[in-house]
Structures are given as structure tokens and as C-alpha cells.
Amino acid sequence: MLLFLPSLWAQDAASQSLNKIYDALRRADYATAAARTDSALANYFKFTPPQLAKIHALRALLYDFEGKSAAVAQHFQLAIELDPNLQLDPLFFSPKLQKLLTDLKSQNPANSESTNDKADIVQPEIRYVTVPDPRIGAAWRSLLLPGWGQLHKGQKKRGLFIAGITAGLATATITFHILRQRAERNYLAATDPNVILSRYQKFNRYHKARQNFAIATGLVWLAGFMDALLVPAPNLSSKIGLAPQLSPRAQSLSLRIRF
DSSP: OGGGHHHHHHHHHHHHHHHHHHHHHHTTOHHHHHHHHHHHHHTGGGSOHHHHHHHHHHHHHHHHHTTOHHHHHHHHHHHHHHOTTOOOOTTTSOHHHHHHHHHHHHSOGGGOOOOTTOTTOOSSOOOBOOOOOTHHHHHHHHHHSTTHHHHHTTOHHHHHHHHHHHHHHHHHHHHHHHHHHHHHHHHHHOOSHHHHHHHHHHHHHHHHHHHHHHHHHHHHHHHHHHHHHHSOOTTSGGGSBEEEEEOSSTTOEEEEEOO
16 A cells, blocks of 8 residues: 555645645735745646645735736636636635636636736736546556556556566466365365375365465455556646746747646
């Protein structure tokens, strides 16, 4: 089960980062809250889309404190793209901001136009794209053939390791099953009491070995299935969006896509 620890740790770290932003807001330490939201957005690939939507909403809240209405709308729009069902916490967000979010949800993003003459517009414009999670497909593949799911997710070394271990244990299980059947026939055919005892002991050894290897095979098979289902694919989280970069000219924009 150690295979699942990195994924669980990453999820917990992302939740802690989000909680630290809320803690700074509760203390009215807006400078710290802004620094933490900017840091989280710079490392957007560490968060799930709903978590990232909340961070954008909190950044909109902080921009509202600064009176930057265009930046507020932009971050709310990004939050909606990530989580169309986003709900704002009334403890932090005023009715005015909640109404703004509701209005933005009802608008068609294609009809929104930028107003470059406003000084508080944030450049560049960011758009997020989500990537299908391959873990469901990997899970049923690992259920059919251990290691196949990991190969499907691009985890070649892990997939080959799981496949090799499972194949070795399954081979041992089959081998001891065959030896057990032979020993059982010899044991049942024996008539001499001394021979019966020795043959029974041999049969019992093969029987226990077969059982142990069969259990081990099942456990590795199950671990491979759970690993395929729970552990994210390499760089899956980094495919969540586009990282913007401004070019030397003010009116041009280049985009860097992380894969």
C-alpha cells in the first residue's frame, strides 16, 4: 500500500495550502493571503480543478479589496471554467461578489470582450483545459491483467514490475499445485503406514506452498488494481491548463503548455 502514499500526501498538501490562504484571510492579513494565492496559482498543477477554482475565487476577493474590478471578473471567469458549480462562502464573499459570480455564470464567455484601455486589466488572459483521467480505464485493465493498467497510464517500469511479480507468483502457484496433485495421488496410493506418513508430509508441504503463493498472487493483483485506480498518471495534474508568458511586445502573447 506504500504505492498510494505519494498521491495521498500530494492531495493533503494541496488542501493545506488552501487552508493557509483561508487562515490569512481570517486574520485579515491580506498581503499574506495574496502571496499565498499567487504562489498556489504559479503551481496550479498541484491542485485539482475544484481546488484551483476556489483559489481563483479567493484571488478575485483579494483584488476586490484593491478595487481592481476587471481582475475580479477575470479570476471569477477562470474559477467558473474550472468548476461551473462553484459556490462562494458567504463568510468571506459579500453579496455583491456572489451576485457578480452568478451573473458571470449566466453569460456566454464568447460574448465577453476585453477592454484594453482599463489600467487594472490583468494580462495575459488565461484559459484552462482539463484532461480525461486515465485511471478508470487503467483500473479495469489491471483487473484483467496485472500491470496493463500502469502501462496504460504511461508507468512502464511500474507496470512491468507488477506484471513480472504477478507472473512469477502465479507460476509458482501453478507449479506447486501440480506437485501437490502428484503428491496427493502418491499419498492416497500408499499402503505402508511409514510411507503414508512421509507422503502425507510431502503433500502437506506442497499444499501449504500452493496456498501461500495463491494468496500472494491475489494480493499483488489487488494492489496493482488499486494502484491503477488511485494513483494519478505521471504529469496528469500538470496537464490541467496553460501557463501564460508575455512576449516583449505588449500586444502579443505566447502560451506554454505543460505535458
